Amino acid sequence: MSRYLARYGRYPAWKNTAAQYFACGEAMYPQLLQDLERAEHTIFVEYFIVHTGKMWDGVEAILRRKAAQGVDVRLIYDDFGSLLGLPTDFVVRMERAHIRCIPFNPVVPVLSLVMNHRDHRKIVVIDGRIAYTGGVNLADEYINAEQRFGYWKDAALRIEGDAAWNFTVMFLNFWNAFRLSETDYSAFRPQHSAHPVQDGIVQPYADSPLDEEPVAETVYLNLLARAEQYVYIYTPYLAVGEEMLDALKNGKIAGAGLDVYEEETEFFFEDRSEMVKRDTLLSLLVSMPNVVLTSHQAFLTNEALHNIAQVTLENLDAYFQDGTILNQVQ
Helix, strand or coil: CHHHHHHHHCCCCECCEEEEEECCHHHHHHHHHHHHHCCCCEEEEEECCECCCHHHHHHHHHHHHHHHCCCEEEEEEECCCCCCCCCCCHHHHHHHCCEEEEEECCCCCCCCHHHHCCCCCEEEEECCCEEEEECCCECHHHHCCCCCCCECCCCEEEEEECCHHHHHHHHHHHHHHHCCCCCCCHHHCCCCCCCCCCCCCECCCCCCHHHCCCHHHHHHHHHHHHCCCCCCCCCCCCCCCHHHHHHHHHCCCCCEEECCCCCHHHCCCCCCCCCCCCCHHHHHHHHCCCEEECCCCCCECHHHHHHHHHHHHHHHHHHHHHCCCCCCCC
């Protein structure tokens, strides 16, 4: 699998890399600011959501200061993800501050499937030596400075060392696809420095329509097929495609536990057992003996916790009384 990623994704595996896990955005944010302050050559920022507020203001102030000092600062943000969170003259303001800026796939008031093409990456690369990724966007709810939906839980990862180069390549590939600036990336390779304490082998990789290769899908299916005991996948999104269905059917994947399903809204948290399920994929997944399917609650609000606890206790009570489960999906 590692050789596949190096050959088809052009993302090799690296030693001499340390990794640090952050369980939430507010744990990651102070370290991110410290690393940005230390930037000497380049800062590359690419996010799905950028919203004005405490989090972005702290990042922007450093980006402006570093750009004024001559650091190469570039920003890619998804125009749809940031649609309601940025002023209309945002790009002009960034460019005037010498922060080169690309709004990915700008939103136009025309119904088109092209508008569904979005950039969901969340990465920062500093001097080619430090990189951040994970689920944390640049908006206040991600550091719980604002709680629109209750407590917000997204994780982040900081890597330092040789493997950060893969993130540099990710960013520059995407940047040059829309605003060609350079074809030779060697100038962005970091200067030799002391190696951090390494955490084994690290191999960051990315996937996009630009490579015409289903890199991410191939990696996940390979991991699932090679698993001997279990695989834990921590993600807010799960789309069950034909490849996974085929693998479940023919036994290449022994089993799957799914707690997110794209079409689940109509079915869960109410007794729908008397209804005809119009979703054939859901019906197929439920019928498979090697699939455990549970509903997913998106936000950790008091109401959500109360409802989850109430439904769970009602199910347990009914089960211990006569063996039935009140909210079972048949």
